[in-house]
Amino acid sequence: MPVEICAGPGVPIETAAVDELLTVLETASTLRDLARATPGLEVEPRLDRVVCTPDFHKGAGIPIGTVLRTIGAVVPQAVGNDINCGMRVEVTSLTVDRLRPHLDALEGRLRHLFFEGGRRIGLTSAHREGLLRFGLPGLLAEGVPAGADGAWRQVGPDDTTGTEGRVHAAGYPAASADAFRDWITSGGGTSYDSIIGSVGGGNNFAELQYVSQVHDGSAAYAWGLAPGRVVLMVHSGSLTLGHQANATGRDQARAAWPRTVPMPSNRILPMVLDERSAAGRDRYLTAFDNAANFALGNRFFLAMMLRTGLADVAGEHSSRLVYDSPHNLMWPDADGSVLHRKGATPAGDEPVIVPGSMGAASYLLRGLGSARALSSACHGAGRSIPRGATARGSDAELDAFLRDFRVVTPLNHRDPVVAGRRNVIAAWRRDLKQEAPWAYKEVGPVVDSLRGAGVAQPVAELRPLLTVKG
């Protein structure tokens, strides 16, 4: 089976990730066993093709940066728990020079909005159901709730109409949202939602950046990007809903597993597209679509929260969606093939978002639809140091980073009372080191790999101004 790793010089590839990939390939033999044990299949299930993107690194069973095309089977683990984790980018009418004097005030404002109950996103059951069943069009069809405050106040006409071509998919229609009935009815009438608008942990973020360099003038112009413009970048997924949907997938795969086939040692449980297991599989795929839709809504509201903070400190401005793109998702095709991307982003004729780290440049590129790369690009620079090993990073380096960059977390490390609590600060610094720039690969060679392989062409380079981390 063809396996391609797209990485040029200067992009480290861990042997642990390659070893993990080799165990993933054992799924080819699992599929052969399942085919033998499942009579009457119309298409023989198999692994068809694997592509690894330049941010390829070890995951928990399947490397991050893996694109896997199967025939006649879906593989829930090849998407992972954080279904439809993705990136949303907007360009504002503000310039970096206008915003800079307000950054101190903005830090406090964003901490309030993101972590101190300031987001105030009122939703009715109809909003929740509309979002889970139809994505952004379903949410917005319910309109802005009467008397809405908080993040809703930033929603304008440009958000509700004409976003076609500026989002990879605005929704993943689902026949029901029954798996999440508790969340849908959680607030009675209109209530401030406690989940939506959560940035999530780890490397999720909401970031303000500015355009530091333009590489492709005509694409940048078409996307509304110009040097000095302030940009919003949001990275988040489906939070607990994705975990719940993926657990349903694992349960359904186990329930359909033929008794004659041993459980695979790589613990990857594919679901063969047969008639007998269709009901269980549909239950999973419906919950999957619900979670994917939730993720779209979450990124939408996180962007509205950044807009709120900007409006509060820098005054009226406009903000326009450049692109929203998923990097943990599957694309079933009518021909029986299923494309799975785990930590890889679509790179057809569309914007490709490649964040670096909270202390390095991020890039916007234009996808070139490379068939060899399964029209896929990396969704970031990728980790170079595993999470657990980052605590060894030097304190001096962390201090230097904190002097040069702004990070907003639930804890205000500048508050003298907080700063005096040594255990709390030590834990906070340990967490932050996991996300420090030196924990990630250098983004320049990663972007060069995409360009060199004809996967995507750089359009603009963005520099971080302030990062919100959960």
Ligand SMILES: Nc1nc2c(ncn2[C@@H]2O[C@H](COP(=O)(O)O)[C@@H](O)[C@H]2O)c(=O)[nH]1
């Ligand atoms: N601009 C920023 N980029 C960041 C930050 N933290 C991580 N990253 C990059 O994003 C991807 C996301 O990876 P995922 O596997 O969690 O989806 C990662 O590879 C980094 O390159 C940040 O705070 N700001």
Ligand SMILES: [Mn+2]
């Ligand atoms: Mn992600």
